[in-house]
Amino acid sequence: MKTYKIACIPGDGIGKEVVPAGQQVLQALAEGQNNFRFAFTSFDWGGDYFRQHGIMMPDKGLDELRHMDAILFGSAGDPHIPDHITLWGLRLKICQGFDQYANVRPTRILPGIDGPLKRCRTEDLDWVIVRENSEGEYAGVGGRAHQGHPIEVATDVSMMTRAGVERIMRYAFRLAQSRPRKLLTVVTKSNAQRHAMVMWDEIALQISQEFPDVHWDKELVDACTARMVNRPASLDTVVATNLHADILSDLAAALAGSLGIAPTGNIDPERRYPSMFEPIHGSAFDIMGKGLANPIGTFWSCVMLLEHLGEPAQARRLMQAIETVTANPALHTRDLGGSAGMQEVTDAVCQFVQKIDQRQRAA
Ligand code: IPM
Ligand code: MG
Numbered sequence: 001m002k003t004y005k006i007a008c009i010p011g012d013g014i015g016k017e018v019v020p021a022g023q024q025v026l027q028a029l030a031e032g033q034n035n036f037r038f039a040f041t042s043f044d045w046g047g048d049y050f051r052q053h054g055i056m057m058p059d060k061g062l063d064e065l066r067h068m069d070a071i072l073f074g075s076a077g078d079p080h081i082p083d084h085i086t087l088w089g090l091r092l093k094i095c096q097g098f099d100q101y102a103n104v105r106p107t108r109i110l111p112g113i114d115g116p117l118k119r120c121r122t123e124d125l126d127w128v129i130v131r132e133n134s135e136g137e138y139a140g141v142g143g144r145a146h147q148g149h150p151i152e153v154a155t156d157v158s159m160m161t162r163a164g165v166e167r168i169m170r171y172a173f174r175l176a177q178s179r180p181r182k183l184l185t186v187v188t189k190s191n192a193q194r195h196a197m198v199m200w201d202e203i204a205l206q207i208s209q210e211f212p213d214v215h216w217d218k219e220l221v222d223a224c225t226a227r228m229v230n231r232p233a234s235l236d237t238v239v240a241t242n243l244h245a246d247i248l249s250d251l252a253a254a255l256a257g258s259l260g261i262a263p264t265g266n267i268d269p270e271r272r273y274p275s276m277f278e279p280i281h282g283s284a285f286d287i288m289g290k291g292l293a294n295p296i297g298t299f300w301s302c303v304m305l306l307e308h309l310g311e312p313a314q315a316r317r318l319m320q321a322i323e324t325v326t327a328n329p330a331l332h333t334r335d336l337g338g339s340a341g342m343q344e345v346t347d348a349v350c351q352f353v354q355k356i357d358q359r360q361r362a363a
Contacts, residue, residue, distance in 0.1 A: 002036040004309055007068040007274070011046040011090065013283025014293035015074020021295040021346040022072055022302050028350035029306075029314055032357065036311065041068070045090055047078030056089030062097045070305050071276035072298075077283035088140070091278075095133055096140075098273035100266035101164065102171045103131035103242075104304070105249045105280065110296075112327035113257035113336065117229065120255070124233040127252055128179070130172040131245030133266055135164045136196075138242040160196040160241075162203065169207040171269055172239035176214050179237060184216040187224050187240035187248065200241070225251055253280060260294030260335040261326075263301035265308065275308055277301040287334075291341045294333040296322060299349055317360070321352035 006026070010019040023040055030037045043064070045057035056076070058064075065071060076090045077083060094100070107127045109115045115125065139159040146152045169186075176184035186204040190197035201218065208216055219227060221244045227234060228251055240248055253262035259281045266276040279297030287293060299322050306315035325331050325348045332338025333345060 004069045007071045008042045010074040011076045013288045018295045018298040019074040022298040028353045068274045073278035075283040101134040102267040103133035104265045105129040107252040107256045110326040115257045130239040132168040136242035165203045173211040176237035181236045183236035185238045258335045261296045265304040277305040324352045
């Protein structure tokens with residue numbers, strides 16, 4: 001029997017609720033299966049850890065994660081600690097430490113979910129945004145000098161490397177190639193940013209030649225926001241820089257009905273290190289501890305985790321259970337206009353996961 005070692009890092013806010021819910025669902029999947037099981041290890045890193053130790057995670061923390069098969073992450077963010085400290089001290093430390101250079105964000109309007117776009121049919125919106133996750137605007141390059149003086153200066157330098165752009169383009173073209181429409185949109189801003197983004201465009205053209213069966217086009221990031229709203233069906237796979245994709249993916253999640261549903265994977269495609277899966281919503285302090293959080297973003301992230309582990313049948317089983325639950329408005333949480341609690345939704349997903357298993361065994 002295969003044992004998958006999963007590191008669980010709830011982090012802050014509602015992360016502490018949705019990660020245990022994710023574990024419960026994974027556990028339900030594994031129940032009664034004789035070919036795999038999960039061994040979970042939880043880490044109490046985040047804002048509370050910072051208050052005790054002055055750091056978000058231990059210096060040698062990455063070594064504790066290195067031999068895991070995957071990481072399930074909640075969120076990092078604390079109203080009493082500056083955001084750049086919580087982010088760089090935990091989530092980015094893991095993403096960059098493990099060179100998880102591909103951030104993958106699928107978006108679909110799930111059954112039963114009412115998106116805000118009037119003319120958009122469910123089948124019109126089926127996107128995967130590939131976010132460059134190791135450099136660009138999040139490279140961390142820059143500095144401040146003369147603080148507090150009138151001549152104070154501060155820079156955040158967006159740094160792009162040929163190696164970094166080539167690998168994310170190759171990943172995006174390959175992903176586009178694996179999807180039925182074989183359609184990729186390369187998001188850029190090379191009209192205004194005349195160095196790195198021009199290189200980005202050149203490399204897109206170069207890599208496209210390795211994938212003659214992929215149709216691709218280029219779109220400026222500002223125009224892309226309008227296209228997502230006006231012509232959603234014209235998009236399928238989208239690749240963009242770290243910051244551009246950060247912004248586009250929030251728009252994508254909102255257009256699909258709620259930020260509470262959207263999943264993400266921080267992937268090391270070369271599998272040198274564990275990859276990390278997380279809902280894209282933040283720590284949501286306003287609703288923390290109340291059992292109101294929508295766990296679907298975490299469950300969908302678990303689907304991505306299962307795909308990454310090489311368990312496509314289990315991933316499909318969980319996705320089917322999720323869609324059965326979203327189809328029922330009585331099981332919608334508050335962000336979707338419903339009144340169901342997180343535990344109710346979690347229990348329902350666990351039940352369907354087991355029902356689907358019985359049906360598959362009977363067939
Ligand atoms: C995301 C988030 C983060 C990001 C925040 C929490 C810094 O918005 O995963 O999209 O910008 O990377
Ligand atoms: Mg974001």
